[in-house]
Amino acid sequence: MTEVDIHAPGVEVRKSACYFCHQNCGVLAYVKDGDVIKIEGDPEYTNAGGLCCRGNIALKHLHHPARINHALKRVGEKGENKWEKIPWDQAISEIAERLNKIREESGAEAVATAGGTLRTEDWSRRRFMNLFGSPNSFHNALLCWIPTFMIETAISGWSPFETDLASSKCLVLWGMNPGASSMPGMKGYTDLMMSGLKIIVIDPRYSETASKADIWLPLRPGSDTALSLAMLNTIIYEGLYDQEFVQNWCVGWDELVEHMAQYTPEWAAPLTWLDPEQIREAARMYAKNTPSNIQWGCTWDQIGANGGAGTQARALMRAITGNLDRPGGDTMPGPSFGYVTDEEIEANDRLPEEQKAKQIGSNKYKLTSWPGYQIIADTAKATWGKAPTAEWMCEAHGPSVFKAILTGDPYQVRALIVSATNPVNSYGDSKMTLAALKKVEFMVTCDYWMTPAALYSDYVMPIANALERPTIHTNYGVTDSILCSERAIQPLYDRHTDFTFWRDLGLATGQSEEDWPWKTEEEVFYYIISPLGYPVENYDQFVETYRMYFPPQRFYKYGDAGFCTPSRRCELKSSILERLGYPALPTYTPSPESAVENPELAKEYPITLTTGGGFMPFHHSEQFNIKSLRYLYPDPYFTINPKLADKLGIEQGDWCWIETQRGRIRQRADIESLCDPRVVFVPRGWWFPERGVDDPEAPFGCLESNTNVLTCVDDNYCDPLGGSWMNRGLLCKVYKCTELDMKLRQDTSWSIPGNAKEPGIHEMPSDAKLAFDPIPYDPKPTFEVPDGLVWDKNRLKAVQPETGFVYDPDSGWLIDEATSVYYDLVTGYAYDPTQGNLVDVNTGKHYDMETRQEIVSGEGEE
Amino acid sequence: MTRNVMVIDLRRCVGCQSCTVACRTWNDLPMDIIYNPVLTEGVQGDWPNVHRNWLPTLCMHCENPECVPCCPTGASQQDEDGTVWVDHTKCMGCKVCVNACPYGMRDVSHMVPRFDQYVRKCTFCRDRRQNEPGKDPYCVQTCHQKARIFGDIEDPNSEVSKLINSVETFRLFEELGTNPQIYYIPFLGGHR
Amino acid sequence: MKRHYWTSPIAIYLFLGGLGGGIMFLAWIMSAFVFAGQADVLGPALAGPMFIALLCLALGCFFLVFELGQPPVFWRVFTTATAIIKWGATMLSIAMFFNLFYVLAYVPWFPVFENFFMPFRAFNLGVAGIMGLGIMIYTGVMLSTLKAHSFWATPALPILFTTSATSTGCAAISLSLGVWPGSVHMTMASYLGAVAIHEVLHVVDIVLVFVEIGILLIMVLSFLGSGTRTAKRAAKRWVSGAYAGWFWIGMIGFGLVIPLCMYLSGVSAMSNGVAPVLVLCGGLLLRYLCVWTDDRQPLPGEERYYNKLPKSDAQFLHAWEDGDLY
Structure with missing residues (x-):
């Protein structure tokens, strides 16, 4: 009874994508006369033709009578739902004028932006904000992976989130329910389960996934941290760890062993409502069946006060069981070396330091804002020359921005641009969030629909959906694979993509054409994939012929240059967390609200x-x-x-x-x-x-x-x-x-x-007080700092101020960390390993190692 | 001879209802028509010793359908390959077939014009298979879990044939003698 | 259960069809067998009931067609030969034609018809009577062949419906016997014949009501005692559940037992006037209750599923109907 004939002449098939969740399933869009007439799952893509409930309603979404099709300008009172339809360009220039005025009067930081999920081109939002000068963009990212990524990266140099499940023996799905949230993934888990992979599901609910698993731990909601600490305790005290890895690649082991003694399964049992024996069983199953793998679940980042400690403990479980970057274990992709990562097109270097310091919440929640991100990005750049994206990983604290709107503390936020999010529903404490949306002086919402946020806005911008724009999926640019899909049709009505919004707004607020060298997504995406070296002339051609890029998995990458941490080792006792004033070892904080503790x-x-x-x-x-x-x-x-x-x-x-x-x-x-x-x-x-x-x-x-x-x-x-x-x-x-x-x-x-x-x-x-007070960080040098050098307590190193070279107390030499060249402490001459003597890099003259006398040319050759 | 059947692997189904929605949109069904509901009784048992199961359904395309001989107009009919379908140009909407089906898999929509209420039911995507031979019904394609498998039971090399012959399956209301052609691979729920 | 696919129009149709069939059948029996050879005398007396029967069938057909999803194409019912429902439609049509022919013979104002149809009236009545029997049985058989519905799929149902139809036929004839506008044909003999028929039917209806009570109780109670789970649940609804009031007080009480008592108390205004009306109401109630008891054995989880779906007046179903809003 299909009324639409997809075989009629003039019907074109486009390789588009569904972007109603992060899976980014392939969609074949049948296009006729500039409109999509039918869609189906792409059988030749990662989803093998599958589409879930949401994917299948793409056309209902595209043609929905309540979609916002024109830029709307508020004509009534806020919330009165009275609008004037105005052209896109007019809306952009009016918004820009207002934002510039606010920047002039109150500084760029008075403008904040709230984002949605990964599914927008939010590097362009970040680019706009960096060029505009405001550090206050944020997402709901703190509830979804970002704290986990940063904690794990602090400990082991990168978040070990990739899998190699075919070689894995045991899989832990922790606070994760792919059976309702990632349908293609669930198919893979079921296949593996049927072929013998042991799956442990940790979930207070008998979820879709739990109902298929071998072992299910129904813990008390929110007690994941206690469970992970007790599992880590079991692994340590039952000797289930990988001794070789711990010895060769970890630092802080002895302190960890001592510190973890308090977190026994008996300690965790009343907190988690589990038997100590159940906890031990799970820990044993995970640690004995290596290579094993723990999958991240959203829950990790929604526990509140002690959530970070739990993530820390799980990161350590992965590490000491030797699962890091091992076939079948928790593999760490690192940034992409193939294509251009998001971070490289965010223009983070354009945001002045003094503006970074104004980021709301960065004085409290340091790891996921500029203080922590800076350390991690610097370390990553020193290792790979690339860093995790700042959008997501380095943001203002969303609820604190809403509180700043209401209280003017730490300063008044006057404008809010809401893109692809419905904050009343997705941020915590909805009543407070709603009040902030009503109060903020100037608000713009970019959305498909009239949401509560849109209703209180001064302008509502009509945004194109996944069929109306090309999509590229790079996992924030923190992994090395890429999925690409093309635009099925040009945006209908006066809809535009979010990239166009930020670019147009950027230009209208005075940013230059050179700052925005790409006019369309296709141009940016081509720029992104170009380094991969495929013989294609444009983005659509790449989609038509290759569509995705999955480099072969490389394991044990830490063998090359160590882990991407300050010590080049897996830091069981994390120096980065310590520097930020957090416990370097996972430390339990009682929850402010729980059935057991309250x-x-x-x-x-x-x-x-x-x-x-x-x-x-x-x-x-x-x-x-x-x-x-x-x-x-x-x-x-x-x-x-x-x-x-x-x-x-x-x-x-x-x-x-x-x-x-x-x-x-x-x-x-x-x-x-x-x-x-x-x-x-x-x-x-x-x-x-x-x-x-x-x-x-x-x-x-x-x-x-x-x-x-x-x-x-x-x-x-x-x-x-x-x-x-x-x-x-x-x-x-x-x-x-x-x-x-x-x-x-x-x-x-x-x-x-x-x-x-x-x-x-x-x-x-x-x-307001935090769940626990920062631990003052003031480490003293363990060696005598030579004259002329300065003790850098953040890097735990003595540094020569003029050159930035660091002092190596073991050898007594200075080291240029960028080039790994050694310099003599007294003369400043470099060590020349080819000749075994010193060389003055300015003059090129050589000097004797012992006497520091110049070696006259010719003598050395004899 | 071709005899199309479907195997539904309950070990794989997670009750996401994608097939339900896919069918509704692919066939452009009125809002109140659901060809393939995914049923469940919820999580059963005494916490924490529990189990749960889903039962994706659709027309059983019975070998001895109740709904075909009762049709006074000949609109309700069965193809050579076993597909039971309704020719809406012949149907007058008397609903005797709707009442005849023991599985509740037929209905007329109440959200269409009053005098256009013909009987609708799953056709194993008859038109899709005719337009593009080799394609599966859309609910089969759309299932991420690959819990639905479609094919010719007469062909010994087909996946459905292999499954039906090598794995224990059950069918719904077999005692009624309708000889339903949807085969379920049971999932007992709980932890093995 | 999703919902009732068949509703009031079908219940009314089953009642009216049975009623019309019952009248025609009884009229034929009376005329051809009980009072054989007195057709000339009884004919005009039966014209009234036969006309009522014709109206019942016509009205029943109207409801049947009205219940169709596509009423304008109701004629499609005659396109195939095998289905039960098609046989029903055919019998209804034949019955109506021959009933019409019979009645036309007595239409006082058109002697043309009278002259033409009078010679065939016995034949016409015969065909209509046999078709009437067929229709009565068919109304029950139609439901009882739908074996998906435990409460319908029993041979007791056609018997019950036939008994009830005959009983309501009796009641209707009692009420309409001899009522006919054209007094031309109505002689004193006709009135006496009518009284004789009335007496016979009085006895017949006593028997029928007795039998009907018996069949009904046996059917419902045996479902309750030994039916499938679904039938049991349905029977429970009749005996002690939501339908208990309708069943015990309405159908058994007012529809059967009270009229029975009135009949048994001898010929009186009550037994002549009130009892038949009660029997007719009881018959209609029976069809309603039966049509509403369309319980099908649910698939596991089916009820939970359909209970969660929205009602047709849910706000979101009617939102955004004004076309493009923004």
Whole structure:
């Protein structure tokens, strides 16, 4: 009954892609007369023809009547939903004028930008911001891999996130549910499982993935850190580590052994609700079945206060079991040497140092902002000449920016550009976030839809979707493979791509054409892939003929030049974390809100709440306006164990309140044994775009069932390392809604801190305490610093100020780290290894090693 | 002779409903028509000793369909290759076949004009297979997990033939004598 | 269960079809067998009931066609030969034609018809009567061949429907016997004949109602005791669940037992006027309850699945219908 004939004359097939999640599946787009008439999964791509729920609705998305097709300028009051359709260029120049004025009056840092997920060309946003002069761009990145990447990179030189599962013997899926979030990946896991790979799933829910696994550890939500510390303890104290690797390639082992003694499985058992023996079993299975592999899961970055320590512990588990960069283990790709990485086109060198220092949150959450990023980027550049991307890895702290809008602390943020995100749904403490969106002086939103953020904006910019733009997937440029897809059609109506937005805005704010040498994505992408050396003349040709680039995996790369860390070793005791004022060894911090550690609070809020967790068919807060999908999942459902439901008198489908200290939301009860009787699981993302502005205070029902009303972004809830806030293991109570409750207006009252009993601002962000205090970092030299040299406590080295050469206390020589050339401490002459004497690089004259006398030409030859 | 059947590997299905959505969009179905719902009873058992399972369904393309002989207009019919389908130019919407199907796999839409409510059902993507021989029904192609396998059971070398003969399978409501042609490879759930 | 595919129109159609069939069948039996040889006398007395029967069938057909997804092409029903439903449609058509022919013989204002059809009236009544029997049985058989539905797929159902149809036929004849506008044909003998028929039908209906109570209880209770899980669940709904009030008070009580008592109490205004109406209501209620009891054995998880789907008035289903908004 296919009404559309894809074989009709004039129908062209384009190799486009789905970009409704990060999988970037291939899509064959059938194009006729500049419009896509049909799509299907590309059988010859990584997805083997497969497309999930979201992929299949691409045309509904492309032609949706609620899509924003023209630039909209606000004509009514903010939130009144009155707009004038204006041409794109006019909107760009008006926005630019306003931004320039704000920069003039308050400095560039008064302009902030919020981004969405990986699926935009956000290097161009970063490029714009760097050239504009503001350090305050941010994403929800802190909840998704970025703290993990930075912690692991600090320890072992790069995040070991790539896999070589075919040679692996044991796989740990930790806080990760590919069965609902990465469909092509799940196929691979199932194949491997069927051929004998042992899979351990660690998840408080009996997830889609857990239901297929060999071992499943149903831990208390949010107790992942305690579990990982106890597993690390087991591996160390049962001698399950790789002694050779530890001896040859690690530093800090003895301190680690001593430090970890406190974290026994018996210590972790009450925190995790597991048996000590279960913890030991899992640790043994992982450590004995090497090569083994731990996959990163979003949970790692959503634990809050002690989340970073957990990631640290897992990084150490990978290391001491000898799994790093080993076939079948956790492989570390490093930056791409083939194509141009994002970092190379972000223009980070154009942002002045004094502006970097103004980055909001960088005084608190140092690892994922300029202080930590600078160290890691410098180390990486010294190793490879390339660095991880600054977009994502080095950003302002999103919730702190929203607080700055509301409090003016540390300074007033006056403008916010929101691109591809719906902050009310995706950031923690929605009520506070919504208040900030309403308050900010000037706001621009780039989106497909009228979201709450768009509604309060001064301009809404119409953005092209994945069929209307080419896509390139480089994993932020921190791995070496690349996936490319072409544009199926030019953007419809007056829609433009986000790259075009940032480029146009850049030019309109006074940036030069030379700063933006590429006019289209195709031009940039061709620039990116050109170094790969394929015989193609443009980007589309690359897509048509090659489409992707996967270099052969190289293992044991640390064998060449050591690990990309200051010590060139895998730093079990991390010098980078130590320098930033964090514990160098994984150290547990009690959670500010948990059923075990907060019995007082648990009296009022007895149920453990876990939020987030992807579920089909939606992605984050997307696709709630696609009828074909909503039809299958029209209402929000939270999951509750039959025993708990029974106790609370709740029946299948009942509307219930879920309430934390911050607020309450309502969802319908789905009764099944998916989680522990002490736990409820509340899925994320829910808003009701069909409602429109029925409630001007909280449009689109954006607070009604929104799980982030329940979460907390108070500074003492955030992980001091990476700044990620707490979505797992919160405390709540659950009770049935009455008839009257269903008619209640949404509660928009907000407070800073979020846990305050009364609405309003009770504490300035600058006064807020972190989960633990920074540890002062003031290391003394372990050797005598020769005269004329300066002790650099960050690098733990004595440095010659004039040259930047560092002193090697063992040999007594100076070393130029860039060239590895040795210099004499007294004379400053270089050591010439070919002749075994000293040479003055300025004059070219040679000197004797011992006497430091000039060797007269000719004598040396005899 | 060709006899098309489908094998559904429950060991692979994760209940993502991609097949459901894919079918709806590929066949441009009215909102309330679902050819291939993915059913589940949720997580069963007493925590933490639990199991869960999904059951992707579609028309069973029975060897002895209940829904064909009952049709008074001949719209409901079966091809040589076993495909059961409805010719909407012959259907008058009496719904006797809808009531006859023991699997609930037929329906008329209530979201189309009142006088255009003909019976709709899965056709194993009959038109797609006719237009592009060799292609699978779209739900088969779209399944990332490759939990749906389509093919000719009469061909001993086909994947479906091999699976049906070498792995234990079950079919739904076999006791009714409809001889359904959707074969399920069971997944017992829980941990092996 | 997703929903009821067949609803009120089908219930009404089954009732009216059975009723019309019952009237025609009984009229034929009375005329051809019970009071054989008195066709001339009884003919006009039966014209009223036969006309009612014709109306029932016509109205029933209207509801049937109305229930179709594509009413304008209802004629497609005659395009194939094998399906039960096609046989039903054919019998209905034949019955209606011959019923019409029979009635036309008594239309007072058109002597042309009278002259033409009067000679064939016995034949016409015969065909209509046999078709009437067929229709009564067919209404039950149509449901009972749908073996997906445990509550329908029993041989008891056609028997129950036939009994009920005959019983309602009795009631309808009792109410309409001798009522006919053209007094030309109605002689005193006709009235006496009508009274005789009435007496016979009175007894017949007592028997039928007795039998119907028996079949109904046996059917429902045997489902409850030894049916499949689905049938049991459906029967439970009748006996002690959501339909219990309708079943016990409505159908068994007012539809059968009370009229039975009235019939048994002898000929009276109650038994002549009220009891038949109650029987008719009971018959309609029976069809409703049966059509609504279309329980199919659910696939595992089916109910959970369909319960989560939105109702047709869900707000998102009707949003963004104004075309491009922004």
